[in-house]
Amino acid sequence: GAVVSQHPSWVICKSGTSVKIECRSLDFQATTMFWYRQFPKQSLMLMATSNEGSKATYEQGVEKDKFLINHASLTLSTLTVTSAHPEDSSFYICSAPFPDSYEQYFGPGTRLTVT
Amino acid sequence: AQKITQTQPGMFVQEKEAVTLDCTYDTSDPSYGLFWYKQPSSGEMIFLIYQGSYDQQNATEGRYSLNFQKARKSANLVISASQLGDSAMYFCAMREANTGGFKTIFGAGTRLFVKA
Numbered sequence: 001g002a003v004v005s006q007h008p009s010w011v012i013c014k015s016g017t018s019v020k021i022e023c024r025s026l027d028f029q030a031t032t033m034f035w036y037r038q039f040p041k042q043s044l045m046l047m048a049t050s051n052e053g054s055k056a057t058y059e060q061g062v063e064k065d066k067f068l069i070n071h072a073s074l075t076l077s078t079l080t081v082t083s084a085h086p087e088d089s090s091f092y093i094c095s096a097p098f099p100d101s102y103e104q105y106f107g108p109g110t111r112l113t114v115t
Numbered sequence: 116a117q118k119i120t121q122t123q124p125g126m127f128v129q130e131k132e133a134v135t136l137d138c139t140y141d142t143s144d145p146s147y148g149l150f151w152y153k154q155p156s157s158g159e160m161i162f163l164i165y166q167g168s169y170d171q172q173n174a175t176e177g178r179y180s181l182n183f184q185k186a187r188k189s190a191n192l193v194i195s196a197s198q199l200g201d202s203a204m205y206f207c208a209m210r211e212a213n214t215g216g217f218k219t220i221f222g223a224g225t226r227l228f229v230k231a
Contacts, residue, residue, distance in 0.1 A: 032217055034218070042224075043221045043222060045221075046218065049218065095160075102165055104217060104219065105162075108158065108159050109158040111158070
């Protein structure tokens with residue numbers, strides 16, 4: 001089946017630094033990808049919609065200058081957490097809808113810890 | 116406004132028995148899709164089953180079936196013959212056509228514990 005990968009799977013960084021997370025669709029093209037954040041024991045919260053060739057669409061309350069999204073190609077979207085703080089520590093998951101299908105595939109997630 | 120409601124934070128079921136996980140939703144869009152996902156402790160999201168708003172029959176996928184009550188706006192997941200490996204977090208989700216087709220929102224989730 002279709003696969004979406006994320007890299008890294010986990011990362012620890014110091015407060016004030018920036019971290020980039022990659023999301024790749026491995027065997028299909030995705031003009032749209034989604035970024036979610038999940039705090040422990042909570043649900044997935046949609047952060048933004050990543051659009052290939054255009055600006056990302058952010059959900060209400062999500063700081064676009066803090067969470068930079070770049071959809072560089074039809075198979076790659078990146079999320080950069082800038083000037084990370086401990087409250088940004090979370091599980092970040094991306095997803096990509098499969099073309100002409102109701103299905104979307106999720107990446108395995110990236111666990112970010114900011115110290 | 117809460118669009119997806121899962122009222123059961125945790126559920127216990129005996130191995131080999133059936134269990135129903137509740138989900139209600141709210142939408143004014145006549146075209147929408149309902150999903151159930153399983154999230155084990157590893158964190159990956161595993162797609163289980165899909166129900167379209169215009170589908171006449173309840174969706175089934177192996178041991179999973181979706182009890183779709185459109186008038187009541189409920190989409191409960193039924194897992195038959197529970198297995199120990201079914202212990203996980205389960206999320207109900209909805210996608211509305213008027214949001215562009217792929218934007219998906221999730222319920223709070225239900226943690227299922229299967230007892231041996």
